[in-house]
Amino acid sequence: MTQADTAGYPQSWYTATMIPTPARPALASDLDVEVCVIGGGLAGLTTAREVARRGWSVAVLEAGRLAGSASGRNTGFVLPGFAADEDKLIARVGFERTKDLWSLSEMGLDYVRDTIAAEGADGIEPQHGWLYVSKFDNGAEILRLSKLLGQLGCDVEYWPTERVRAFLHSERYFHAVNHVQAIAIHPLNYALKLAAAAERDGARIFENTQALSIDPAGVRKRIVTPNARLRATQVVLAGNVQIKGVVPRLAATLIPVTTYVITTPPLGPRLAEAVAYRGAVSDSDRADNHYRVVGGDHLMWLGRSTVWQRNPRRYVDALTDDIAKTYPQLGKVEVDYAWAGTLGNTVHRMPQIGELAPGVWLASGFGGHGLNTTAMAGNLIARALVDGDQAWRQFTPFELVWAGGLMGRAVVQMRTLVKRFLDAQRERRTRSRDGVVQQARKRDAQAAQPGAGQADADSIVPHESGTEAVRSQ
Ligand SMILES: Cc1cc2nc3c(=O)[nH]c(=O)nc-3n(C[C@H](O)[C@H](O)[C@H](O)COP(=O)(O)OP(=O)(O)OC[C@H]3O[C@@H](n4cnc5c(N)ncnc54)[C@H](O)[C@@H]3O)c2cc1C
CATH class of the missing domain: 3.50.50.60 (FAD/NAD(P)-binding domain)
Incomplete structure (x- = not known):
């Protein structure tokens, strides 16, 4: 052989x-x-x-x-659509032309699926579904996105927070769009x-x-x-x-963006206890936190991006921190492989x-x-x-x-940093509000118990808990 x-x-x-x-x-x-x-x-x-x-x-x-x-x-997510945001595409070429472009993009996804069916899936190991999950409690926004994607002809489901957390055991996560037809492959x-x-x-x-x-x-x-x-x-x-x-x-019409990927050694059953979803997961629009389970119980995780290529080993710590922040139950994981890849982004x-x-x-x-x-x-x-x-x-x-040459690259790097900072701020606000709501619920429940006077002593907890959530960022 x-x-x-x-x-x-x-x-x-x-x-x-x-x-x-x-x-x-x-x-x-x-x-x-x-x-x-x-x-x-x-x-x-x-x-x-x-x-x-x-x-x-x-x-x-x-x-x-x-x-x-x-x-x-790459991480092997075969998705419908384009790197361009749907709303921006509609603003540029109108709804009907966007819909036509989307159906071409879905033809690409179908082509990959059909090729795998014809050539054999061994070694490619397709996994089904892509969960695009929000770190903010923005149900209305995610519902709107899900409806828009549906209007463009995409097969999606809106998942509320409870359903998301039944598959992804992370308190960072709220609502999601599940892309039913997407697959993840060994590219x-x-x-x-x-x-x-x-x-x-x-x-x-x-x-x-x-x-x-x-x-x-x-x-x-x-x-x-x-x-x-x-x-x-x-x-x-x-x-x-x-x-x-x-x-x-x-080449001058492309901005080279290098992103970093790691894979863990086998994590055993504790991985499925954290990540029970068997497709691909993304929790940001940037090159951060795109992941899936590979080879049964290894976690593959992509994050961070630079406009100049760096040694992937430099990002291992940041990526394992991202994993621990999302799934504290996994702790700081070991890493078997770390590599980098460079993609080409157009301005539009x-x-x-x-x-x-x-x-x-x-x-x-x-x-x-x-x-x-x-x-x-x-x-x-x-x-x-x-x-x-x-x-x-x-x-x-x-x-x-x-x-934009070197200046274009610098602008992109700066935008990425600013967006990451703004997302972290928004997540912090969501989590401290979430902490306050949970503590208020706990307080109400305790108030309904016999010996309710205890609840007054606990009433400082919401503020402590909220602060804790902020500190843990
Ligand atoms: C880390 C990472 C994760 C990603 N994750 C995903 C994902 O999950 N889902 C997704 O849809 N996309 C993802 N992408 C993007 C996707 O991988 C790329 O958009 C896609 O692979 C680009 O394919 P390509 O054939 O255009 O380019 P490439 O794969 O870069 O191939 C271009 C080839 O051309 C060759 N070449 C260039 N110049 C010459 C020359 N003069 N003579 C001969 N050969 C030449 C190069 O050697 C190279 O092999 C990811 C990208 C990266 C880097």
Whole structure:
């Protein structure tokens, strides 16, 4: 049986549980194809598979290992929608166009699900559902969100606090939206199966083959790699932030955001006593506190973000503190794996999909919402190339916008810090109010008991308890 060749992948839970797969060769001699895809992440691999399925010749050039970057390092949540906020999208393009875009995003989710069904779920281990949970007692807001998502065609349930806390045993949590159709997967193994499926359909895949330059002029575009040249009628740029090496002006439209992930050793039955929900969980819109149970009783947790890549070990303490703050019953957990991954955010938070010049296509800017949207983009571009389908044009309102260079990155980092601070303030207010209400209930109950005079002595407790909640932040 083929062994997993893990050279070139980061030390991560995913690499440790990678399915046996061969390393692909580097491009060693000149090649002519109809389509050249630059980038072997999920966007590039989906495009290649869909082009090959339609009978065209296609080659993928990957500078490192397949899905060795964001695509094989993420938390694996396959969700409907986009990184862009629904309300902002509606304000920009109107409700009906937002609804159409949403259904394309759901097509991406369906594509991943169907591919898993066809290629086999072993190693991918899909888990069902995504709970988007609030740390504030804002039932009306969450109910409104749930209704809006329903109007956009999304299969969601509103969960009140009691139901949330029956599955997530944390007093930090209140209301939630449960996304019934969402899944969470092992993204590296999914990408490797996708690559194998593309090869079965005739795609040629080359690893350790960086595209060094592209000459887009003329009918046949020329792509230079370290050891050989490739000629193609169509080029698809699916290189995410790393495309910088070959098309710096495109990379300048993305803000690289690095986020950090840890996985614990087996935690035994106490993990299920804290996290009984078996799908994915997020408790913020930022890159903080996105988690799920993997491998039966390991906890995978993502948090923190920086606009410059740092050593993931530096964030282990902060992430294990976040876990202890959310689930004090777990205490300070040990960590087996810590890794980082870099995603590319656009200014409008929508993906960049389209034809930049005759025969030069772009599939990029998927942000932190790339598992469904890379699948969608790969399909849209393959359909456009081979069948002349025009559905990709729905993304033309989201043009390439310069991301502001170093200043843009600094602004994003500052915004993240400010948002984290404001959320913490809001949570603190919620918790101290919650503490006061609980203590008032306790006081009323005690007042109804015989020997009610005791209740007066306890009446200082609400203030102490409220203060305690503040101090524990
Ligand atoms: C830690 C983390 C957690 C995330 N969690 C989620 C999640 O739970 N759900 C979700 O939907 N999204 C998530 N995302 C986002 C998602 O992973 C990305 O949006 C998606 O994987 C992007 O795929 P891609 O193919 O565009 O880019 P990548 O996976 O970055 O692939 C691009 C590839 O192009 C190659 N390349 C670039 N330039 C060249 C060149 N010149 N020649 C050859 N090859 C080149 C690179 O080597 C790279 O392998 C997360 C991201 C991170 C980092």
